[in-house]
Amino acid sequence: MTLSKDAVRRRPDTEPVLSPPKLEEKVGLSTFYPGMHPPDLIHAFEGYRGLVVSGTGLGHTSAPVIEALRSLTDAGTVVAMTSQCLNGRVCDRVYDTGRDLLAAGVLEGGDEMLPEVAYVKLMWVLGQTNDTEEAARLMTTPLRGGEFGRCL
């Protein structure tokens, strides 16, 4: 497959760095695995302002973990779902598991972002705002990419 010039985005030299680079430190990153204990997850990230979960496939976890994530979002933690897959995108609208995650307040945040990228973005986002809804909006909006959400 060949990529056209337009399809590959490079940062123009003139583009300024977003400032101020204030980052929220109470943000976690966790990989879901089969057999993960929900209480461990809650225990580890209780009181965190943000958590990026690296889920399976389209961005999934087991049903008990969904409940754990719900208790975190209820307590005000912004939870963004990403995927352990290297390519493709998170879509929590295809299977019930995904829809249950959305209903539990989890964001389809990692659209085309690797978990590590989503982690840094969430740190930045929570460094800019205290408002959960605004944080959700920023997480699901492309801030540094031109075209968004296309897998070629």
Place this chain on the structure above:
Amino acid sequence: MADYDYARLGLKAGIEIHQQLDTKEKLFCHCPPTVLRDAEEHNAEFFRYLRATVSEMGEIDRAAREEMMVMRPFTYYAYDTTCLVENDEEPPAPLNPEALALSLTIAKMMGMTPVEQVHVMRKLVIDGSNTSGFQRTGLVALNGSLPTGERIESICLEEEAAQRIEDQLFSLDRLGIPPLAEITTAPDMHTPEAVKAVASYIGMLLRSTMQVKRGIGTIRQDVNVSIAEGARVEIKGVQELRLIDEVVRREVQRQVNLLAIKDELLSRNASVDEDTHDVTALFKETGSSILKRAKTIHAVCLRGFNGLVGCEIQPGRRLGSEMSDYAKKCGVGGLFHTDELPAYGGVTEAEVASLKQAVGAGTDDCVVLVADAKKKVVCAIAQVRRRAQMAMDGVPEETRKMLEEGSSAYMRPPLPGAARMYPETDVLPVPVTDAYYDGLVLPELLTDKAERYVRETGLDASLAHQMVYSRQCRLFDAAVGQGVKASLAAHTLLGTLKELSRDGADVAAVPGAALVDLLVRVETGAVAKEAIPPVIRALAKGQDIDTAISAVAPSISREEVRAVICAAITEREAFVREQGMRAVGPP
């Protein structure tokens, strides 16, 4: 063509309008819907087999079953302007909010009631035009009406299908979907002219939004036609408004003629033979290359059909063409029948006579032949038999496709049933609140806008009409807004541009802002009116406006003009003295 008494025939017609919307993204992914690509530019290609699956209601759709009679792989071209959603390798993105707002605006213009939630459905389409085997569609609003009283039943938002490059090959640039608004009227039209009037009014309404695509292929009409004794027939793919009334006229003609054929068949006590005859051996030495080459030739005798199979039912179409359309579904190229033999294709009189003898056909009968591989031939003969049976019942309900000039050919069985639709579970329903619908701002209708131009700017009525329908309307508004006289703006944007483009100038390359700028400079006197065409020509070559103006029409001071005139008078002094005031003016 005979002019029919449509009221007496009980003509009922309705239309379905498919309009491509000019949105920034496709309906279910973030790809640009604007870029139509040259097939040469594809950067990936893949193939799919499409199978009809049993719907959630436990049935297989009739139309889908027919498409599956021949199972073939479909090939698709992908581009860097398409993504995995078009390939059906990735779930769809949420419904494009811009397309939804636009279709709701159109709905509001027709006084429709929006649905409370837009639920996207999958409509089974396995002719290859969708990689997924279904087309996504969502009902947006219901029950509207036009000022002339015709009812609008519904408006849906739909993905556009992939473009067929050839037979089994499709291009994905269009698939997925410049979003499409599908507007369906009730069967409230009773003359061909009324159909045209309604189609053209809805077309005007759509264009008034200034957010629909333009040009051939961006709007398509499907026409539903029936007469009292006939049947409901849907004709797909009418791309040109000027043909829509002709399509209705010809369909009425077809139904009237099919009914006449039915009466004739019944009076002749016609029937269709149950048995098929293998007549391959009869044509071993024939002069017809198609028949000679064929592995298998089968024949069926249609008792009492003589002369009727070759009977014209519509310009360029016979009952035989209808049978041929049915047979083609089995993959054969067509058929022969004795109404057009031996005149056709190198078959002799003697061969026809021995054929008739072999199947036991009398003078009142017609024999239909199909030549191809055995499996296809058996399938095709069964189809011919089926269509011949239908002729004795009159007009079959069908979905047809328009041919050039307004006749039509059989495409598939009628308007498939409920088994064709099932919910798209990958797209969440979108609520439409009252507050949202009430807040939508309606655009000014083009007809109102033309009247306003006449009233406010004194523009001539026919120019105003041309202007509002033109792609340049926005530039006109911008120029007039900056003080340019309406007539100057209209003549330049409509007349001058067209003339220049006819002379080979690439006027499409001229930025709109530069045109407006030029008009403003002419209006304020900085540039002479006569310089407009050469300046635009220079702009078309990519020059910026200042360079273009100084190259073509450098501005000149009063003193310089005075000097030029003085020099001319001095040089021609005798002539001026002799002619007096007559010396002024063209030679």
